Amino acid sequence: xxxxxxxxxxxxxxxxxxxxxxxxxxxxxxxxxxxxxxxxxxxxxxxxxxxxxxxxxxxxxxxxxxxxxxxxxxxxxxxxxxxxxxxxxxxxxxxxxxxxxxxxxxxxxxxxxxxxxxxxxxxxxxxxxxxxxxxxxxxxxxxxxxxxxxxxxxxxxxxxxxxxxxxxxxxxxxxxxxxxxxxxxxxxxxxxxxxxxxxxxxxxxxxxxxxxxxxxxxxxxxxxxxxxxxxxxxxxxxxxxxxxxxxxxxxxxxxxxxxxxxxxxxxxxxxxxxxxxxxxxxxxxxxxxxxxxxxxxxxxxxxxxxxxxxxxxxxxxxxxxxxxxxxxxxxxxxxxxx
Ligand code: PEP
Ligand code: MN
Numbered sequence: 001x002x003x004x005x006x007x008x009x010x011x012x013x014x015x016x017x018x019x020x021x022x023x024x025x026x027x028x029x030x031x032x033x034x035x036x037x038x039x040x041x042x043x044x045x046x047x048x049x050x051x052x053x054x055x056x057x058x059x060x061x062x063x064x065x066x067x068x069x070x071x072x073x074x075x076x077x078x079x080x081x082x083x084x085x086x087x088x089x090x091x092x093x094x095x096x097x098x099x100x101x102x103x104x105x106x107x108x109x110x111x112x113x114x115x116x117x118x119x120x121x122x123x124x125x126x127x128x129x130x131x132x133x134x135x136x137x138x139x140x141x142x143x144x145x146x147x148x149x150x151x152x153x154x155x156x157x158x159x160x161x162x163x164x165x166x167x168x169x170x171x172x173x174x175x176x177x178x179x180x181x182x183x184x185x186x187x188x189x190x191x192x193x194x195x196x197x198x199x200x201x202x203x204x205x206x207x208x209x210x211x212x213x214x215x216x217x218x219x220x221x222x223x224x225x226x227x228x229x230x231x232x233x234x235x236x237x238x239x240x241x242x243x244x245x246x247x248x249x250x251x252x253x254x255x256x257x258x259x260x261x262x263x264x265x266x267x268x269x270x271x272x273x274x275x276x277x278x279x280x281x282x283x284x285x286x287x288x289x290x291x292x293x294x295x296x297x298x299x300x301x302x303x304x305x306x307x308x309x310x311x312x313x314x315x316x317x318x319x320x321x322x323x324x325x326x327x328x329x330x331x332x333x334x335x336x337x338x
Contacts, residue, residue: 001026001041001048001064009037009058017056024048027071027228036060042071043228071227072220072234077265083205083233085127085181088161092126094205094235095267098332099296101165102321103129105273105311106142107149112303114152117160119318120301124325127182128157128164129298134310135169135188142309147176154179165207165298171198180204187211187239187274190222200229207298209237209271216256216263223266236260236268237298238289240275249277249314252285254292261293268293273300273314282316286324290331297328 003021005014021028026043041048045064053062069075082095092099102125107113117128132149134142145152150166157164163181168174169189177183182205189195190211199206206226210219223234238257240250252275260268270289272282286297302308302315316324 001045001050001062001069003039003041003053003062004060005037005039006058006060007033007035007037013056013058017053017059020053020056021048027230029071029076040069040076042069042076070220070224071232072223072264072266074263074265079265081232081265081267083235083267085163085205087157087163087181090161092163094269095295097295098290098329099127099267099269100125100321100325100328101127101129101269101296101298102301103164104131104302104308105300105315106131106134106144106309107152107166108145108309110152110155113149113156114159116301116303116318117156117162119303120321121160121162123301123318123322125301125321126162128153128160128162129166129184129300130156130164131167131184131310133167133169133173135167135186136310150176150180157181168195168199171195174198174202177204182207182235185209185222190214190219193222193225196222196225197229200226200231203231203233205233205235206231207235207237207269209239210241210253210256212240212242212250214241216259219256220260220264223264234266236264236266237271238268238275238294239271248275248281250275252276252289254288257289257292257294267295269296269298270294271298273298273311273316277311277314279305279314279316279320282314283320283324283327286328287331290328291335293335297324299324 102120107130134144165182167184184207187209243251272285300315305315
């Protein structure tokens with residue numbers, strides 16, 4: 001719902017309107033222009049009567065948008081959301097240009113993560129990935145180095161001067177993630193609504209991965225859970241969905257990328273590693289993702305993929321990453337040509 005207020009509305013009338021709107025349990029986003037103040041209301045706005053709201057002093061007009069006007073929608077925010085990070089002075093933007101996130105599936109040792117941090121940065125990545133808490137199908141598989149892994153990741157981050165992303169599986173771990181720049185919600189937790197609500201209360205960027213069986217609507221609704229709590233820094237990540245095809249680990253849904261870019265202002269990235277499970281096709285799928293409109297890719301990279309403790313088969317080397325970064329930048333440029 002959109003409410004336009006007279007630019008010179010007095011404070012008392014303004015507060016009266018806010019109080020009335022807030023009693024309907026909806027969220028208000030205010031945009032100031034030279035002459036008017038525009039408020040976009042999201043949430044369950046159905047019970048707000050346009051005529052009553054329009055009768056308040058200072059209200060120029062109030063009207064309902066389509067049912068699809070959610071916080072993730074382009075109706076709510078027509079311009080692309082850009083998420084900026086600059087923990088080391090150098091600005092990294094997700095949602096403008098191409099953002100390359102790269103690193104191992106999991107943090108395996110201090111040496112391993114420190115070495116790969118420098119290598120991915122040299123290859124052109126602007127964010128380092130590394131899982132410390134690993135969601136594994138089998139409880140007997142390597143579960144990640146947990147707290148110790150976060151410490152090694154922090155050291156690698158500081159040494160290589162590169163922001164990091166790591167998966168948070170439980171809100172009780174939030175304090176451990178203080179120096180982690182982007183919190184990842186893994187595919188398995190995409191519909192862990194209590195976790196999403198808690199992440200809505202903080203302001204760190206959240207990289208939300210699509211669950212393998214989630215529809216585009218369900219994916220966007222999960223982002224909505226984070227945003228309606230007040231955290232609008234959400235990055236969507238397509239990482240492959242379930243299908244009958246068993247040759248690849250998952251089926252990369254590139255149509256979803258193009259469609260998401262039409263429907264939402266949030267940055268959309270692609271993880272071709274988990275989408276395919278095959279190191280040899282990470283390069284073409286990365287390029288295809290960029291051609292489909294992705295704002296970036298998140299790729300698993302290991303110095304010695306054959307020795308990786310987790311997901312070695314889908315991990316590429318820093319040398320291949322360098323090639324992908326160069327080609328992906330060209331694809332991005334070509335796709336932006338008028
Ligand atoms: C990961 O990126 O580390 C991961 C576990 O991926 P997903 O949640 O997409 O399976
Ligand atoms: Mn992995």
